[in-house]
Amino acid sequence: MTAPLPVRPAGEPADRVPADATPRQKPPSRLLAPLRETGKLFALAAAVTRAIFRRPFQVREFIEQFWFVASVTILPAALVSIPFGAVIALQVGSLTEQLGAQSFTGGASVLAVIQQASPLIVALLISGAAGSAICADLGSRKIREELDAMEVMGVSPIQRLVVPRVLATMLVAVLLNGLVSVVGTLGGYFFNVIMQGGTPGAYLASFSALAQLPDLYIGEFKALVFGFIAGIVAAYRGLNPRGGPKGVGDAVNQSVVITFMLLFFVNMVLTAIYLQIVPAKGS
Amino acid sequence: MGIEVVVEGLTKSFGKQNIWQDVSLTLPAGEVSVMLGPSGTGKTVFLKSIIGLLKPEQGRVLINGVDMVNSPEREIMETRKLFGLMFQDGALFGSMSLFDNIAFPLREHTRKKESEIRRIVMERIDIVGLLGAEEKLPGEISGGMRKRAGLARALVLDPQIILCDEPDSGLDPVRTAYLSQLLIDLNAQIDATMLIVTHNLDIAATVPDNMGMLFCRNLVTFGPREVLLTSDMPVVSQFLAGRREGPIGMSEEKDAATLAAEQLNGTGPGAGPRSVVPQLEPSPGMPVRQGALRRRERVMSMMGQLPQAARTAILNSYTPAPGGGRL
Numbered sequence: 249m250t251a252p253l254p255v256r257p258a259g260e261p262a263d264r265v266p267a268d269a270t271p272r273q274k275p276p277s278r279l280l281a282p283l284r285e286t287g288k289l290f291a292l293a294a295a296v297t298r299a300i301f302r303r304p305f306q307v308r309e310f311i312e313q314f315w316f317v318a319s320v321t322i323l324p325a326a327l328v329s330i331p332f333g334a335v336i337a338l339q340v341g342s343l344t345e346q347l348g349a350q351s352f353t354g355g356a357s358v359l360a361v362i363q364q365a366s367p368l369i370v371a372l373l374i375s376g377a378a379g380s381a382i383c384a385d386l387g388s389r390k391i392r393e394e395l396d397a398m399e400v401m402g403v404s405p406i407q408r409l410v411v412p413r414v415l416a417t418m419l420v421a422v423l424l425n426g427l428v429s430v431v432g433t434l435g436g437y438f439f440n441v442i443m444q445g446g447t448p449g450a451y452l453a454s455f456s457a458l459a460q461l462p463d464l465y466i467g468e469f470k471a472l473v474f475g476f477i478a479g480i481v482a483a484y485r486g487l488n489p490r491g492g493p494k495g496v497g498d499a500v501n502q503s504v505v506i507t508f509m510l511l512f513f514v515n516m517v518l519t520a521i522y523l524q525i526v527p528a529k530g531s
Numbered sequence: 532m533g534i535e536v537v538v539e540g541l542t543k544s545f546g547k548q549n550i551w552q553d554v555s556l557t558l559p560a561g562e563v564s565v566m567l568g569p570s571g572t573g574k575t576v577f578l579k580s581i582i583g584l585l586k587p588e589q590g591r592v593l594i595n596g597v598d599m600v601n602s603p604e605r606e607i608m609e610t611r612k613l614f615g616l617m618f619q620d621g622a623l624f625g626s627m628s629l630f631d632n633i634a635f636p637l638r639e640h641t642r643k644k645e646s647e648i649r650r651i652v653m654e655r656i657d658i659v660g661l662l663g664a665e666e667k668l669p670g671e672i673s674g675g676m677r678k679r680a681g682l683a684r685a686l687v688l689d690p691q692i693i694l695c696d697e698p699d700s701g702l703d704p705v706r707t708a709y710l711s712q713l714l715i716d717l718n719a720q721i722d723a724t725m726l727i728v729t730h731n732l733d734i735a736a737t738v739p740d741n742m743g744m745l746f747c748r749n750l751v752t753f754g755p756r757e758v759l760l761t762s763d764m765p766v767v768s769q770f771l772a773g774r775r776e777g778p779i780g781m782s783e784e785k786d787a788a789t790l791a792a793e794q795l796n797g798t799g800p801g802a803g804p805r806s807v808v809p810q811l812e813p814s815p816g817m818p819v820r821q822g823a824l825r826r827r828e829r830v831m832s833m834m835g836q837l838p839q840a841a842r843t844a845i846l847n848s849y850t851p852a853p854g855g856g857r858l
Contacts, residue, residue, distance in 0.1 A: 389625075396584055397622035401636045401688075402611040408639075 292406075292487070293480045296414055299407040306412045313416035317378040321424055325373050329428040332369060333435030336360045341444045353440055354451035355458030361432040363463050363522075367470035368515065369432075370425045374417055374475055375507035379482035382413050383503040386486030387496035395487070405487070414479035421475025422468055429467060460529045466522045473518070474511050481507045533561035533724030533822070534595055534613060534691045536581065541590035541600075543576055549748050550576050554590070556743055556753040558692075559829060561822035563718050563725045565735050567759075567770060568745035569779050574728040575619065577745065578694050581726070582614055583607045594692070612640060615685030615723075617695045621677035623669040623684070629656070630665040633684045640688065655683040658713070674701040679710075686717070692724045693717070699731040707731065711738045711811060719813035719820040732771060736760065736808045740826045744770065746779065754837075755830050757848065760807045761840035807844040 340357045344350050386409065389395050395405045440446040485503035489495040536558040543550045550573035558564050568574045579585045581592050583599035592599040597610045623632045633652045637643055643651075656665055659679040669677055678701060685693060698714070699707040711734050718725055729735065735742065743753030746766050752759060759767055769777025776793055813820055830845055837845070 392625065393618055393620070393622040394624050396579075397616070397618060397624075399584060400582055400611055400614060400616045401639065401684075402608050403636075403639050404608065 288488075289480065289484050292410075292484045293476075295406055296410055296480060296483070299404065299411050300415065302407060306408055309408070310412035310415055313382075313413050314419060316381070317374070317416050317420045318423075320377045320381065321373045321420060322427065324377065325369060325424050325428050326431050328369050328373070329366070329432040330435040332365050333357070333361050333432035334439040336365060336432075337436035337440045338444065341440050341446065350446065351450040352454045352458060353446055354437070355454035355456075357436045357440070358433050358455055359459050359463060361436060362429050362459070362467045363519070364515075366425050366428040366432055367467055367474060368511075369428050370421050370471045371474040371478065371511040371515070372508070373424070374421050375478040375482070375504055375511065378417055378420070379478045379507055380500045380504050382417070382479065383482040383486040383500045384496060386410070386413075386483060387489040387499045388493075390487060390489055391492060391496060410479075410483045410487075413483060414476060417479035417482075418472055418475035421471040421478070425468055425471035429464070458529055462522075462526045466518070466526070470515060470518055473514060477510055477514065478507050481510065533722055535560040536692060536724060536726070537591075537593040538581070539591045539593070541577075541580060541587045541592065543573065543580060543585065543587040551745055551748050551750065554745075554750040556750060558724050558726055559741065559822075559826065560724055561718070561722045562740040562826050563714065563727070563738055563822065564741040564743065564753075565739035565756075566726060566728045566743045566745060567730060567735055569770065570730065572745040572747075574730075574745055575696055578616070578696050578726070578728050582611060582616055582694060612688060613691045615688065615690030615693045617678070617682045617685045617693070617698060619696045619700060620674065621669065621681035623677055623680055625669055628666050628668055629661065629672070629680050632669065632680060633665075633687055636684065636688045651687060652683075655687050658686070658717075659683045660709075675703070675706055678702065682710075682713075689721060690723055693726075695725070695727040695729075697729050697731075698727060699729055699734055704733070707733065712814060714738060715811045715820075716813050716817050718822060719817045722821045724822075730770075732773060735771070737811045740810070740822065746770075755826075755841065755845065756810070757807055757844035758837060758841040761838070761844050763840075807848065809848060 337353070337357045340360065341350075341353045344353045344356065386395075389409075395409075398405050398408060437448075437451060440451055441448050482503045485499040485506070486496075489499040538554060538556050538558075541554040542552040554577065566574055566577060576585060580587050581599060583592070587600055590600065594610055594613070597606050599607055599610065602610075623629070624635065627635070630652060633655060634648050637648045637651060641648075653662075653665070656662055659682055661676060661679055661683065664672060664676060669680070672680070678698065682695075682698070695714070698710050702710060714725065714727065715738060717723070727734065727738065739756050741754060742756045742759040744751040744759065744767055751764065751766055752762065760771065762768060765777050766779060769779055778790060780789070827849060834842055834845070
């Protein structure tokens with residue numbers, strides 16, 4: 249019933265490991281820390297994927313989050329995509345003019361917008377606007393012990409909070425990608441035809457000469473993957489903030505930076521694979 | 532009736548720092564237990580380990596055959612529905628009103644109709660005295676109200692095991708006294724096993740059936756309240772008297788040299804019998820505490836192993852009718 253009273257002998261360090269304790273594992277090496285973080289990120293991605301199919305699905309939370317993510321991204325996305333489409337159209341236009349292939353300006357710029365510019369604009373907005381908000385939200389809930397409280401009540405925060413957010417970012421990314429593609433193409437058309445004096449007919453006709461449907465599919469697929477990655481990274485950094493409100497701020501910052509780097513890398517990989525397996529039109 | 536919680540050989544460290552080691556105790560079903568300890572001895576960590584939020588490196592916590600440390604996550608999640616945990620600062624969801632906060636477990640885990648949820652939630656809000664504040668957000672009310680709302684939320688699923696993390700912090704003495712009475716009344720009504728982590732001496736003296744104390748990375752002792760209240764172990768008596776003289780120092784523990792100097796100067800622990808304050812009884816109109824009746828039998832059967840002072844105190848306390856039976 250009563251253990252002998254422990255009194256610390258003089259002069260020994262406070263955090264001495266008791267001699268009779270069983271040997272613990274070696275302290276983890278610092279070199280492997282990045283690997284450990286990566287592993288945890290993938291573990292969270294796996295857990296979220298599994299939880300997506302587990303009942304009950306949080307419909308209400310999903311709709312709220314979807315609405316929130318959509319409302320913070322739609323307007324900036326549309327506004328960014330107009331000059332983006334214009335820049336591409338102007339650049340490609342002047343290049344094709346030098347090469348004497350003006351009739352292909354439309355096709356070239358629409359390919360660039362749909363395959364590259366549009367998913368990247370979506371990626372920037374989803375991670376910058378939606379991901380940072382999700383990360384800050386989860387992070388502040390974590391440090392206020394709200395997530396612990398939820399878990400104590402037998403409700404998994406992953407299923408209750410993370411899954412609806414990740415699905416919302418994925419769906420918004422796909423839809424937003426459509427919007428950005430359309431607005432970007434329209435912007436390119438406007439600048440080419442009005443500013444550079446291109447012919448509307450040639451611009452439109454070259455679409456079908458160079459572009460094909462799989463180009464649109466890969467754009468949407470990229471957006472889907474980018475939405476997933478942005479949601480997962482934001483959730484991961486939000487669920488593991490280090491120490492207090494400042495930790496949440498740092499976590500938001502890191503989540504945006506990590507997402508950017510990951511998205512550009514994944515974009516490169518996906519583009520390389522796509523160009524290998526889908527033959528260019530007419531070849 | 533509550534569920535027994537068996538803790539066996541629990542050891543927890545954060546990195547190199549050992550929090551406590553080899554903690555073994557049994558929270559008897561339906562009884563109220565208090566875990567004492569100076570600030571920073573890992574009381575909250577102990578609470579979180581019992582419910583499986585933190586994973587100790589060694590040992591087991593058995594509840595209904597489920598080990599909260601090593602069992603699969605699914606079983607742990609299921610077992611957690613038996614728990615009600617009152618967090619130190621309430622841990623309410625900041626974006627929901629008090630009503631939605633308290634209704635949260637019902638909406639997540641039951642298929643009750645909204646009208647029934649409303650009835651249950653209002654009943655709990657009434658118990659903790661928050662009627663009229665149910666539409667407020669957690670940010671708009673005082674710390675004490677947040678705490679009481681946290682308690683209401685912990686109670687809403689009729690838990691078998693209630694864990695309270697420092698129920699008194701941030702409450703004035705009067706509210707603390709009301710809360711103590713509330714906890715005892717709750718125990719009489721739903722017969723749940725309760726564990727209260729605190730360093731409030733009033734709660735420690737009047738509420739529990741059993742008491743334990745964590746100090747210096749060890750469970751110093753755990754047993755019937757009289758054992759601790761009459762104990763002459765320096766740590767326990769220092770803590771319960773709130774003295775500076777004794778093994779507990781400002782930074783957790785004093786070293787042996789300071790302790791020896793203290794004894795030389797004659798300021799060592801003043802030995803002297805302390806009186807055992809009678810335990811709180813349920814309010815009039817409440818049922819008899821089944822836990823107290825069971826405890827009486829349990830304590831009587833272990834009488835032989837208890838120290839003399841504790842035995843006397845127990846016998847004294849059992850001369851009137853036990854368990855609040857007002858005859």
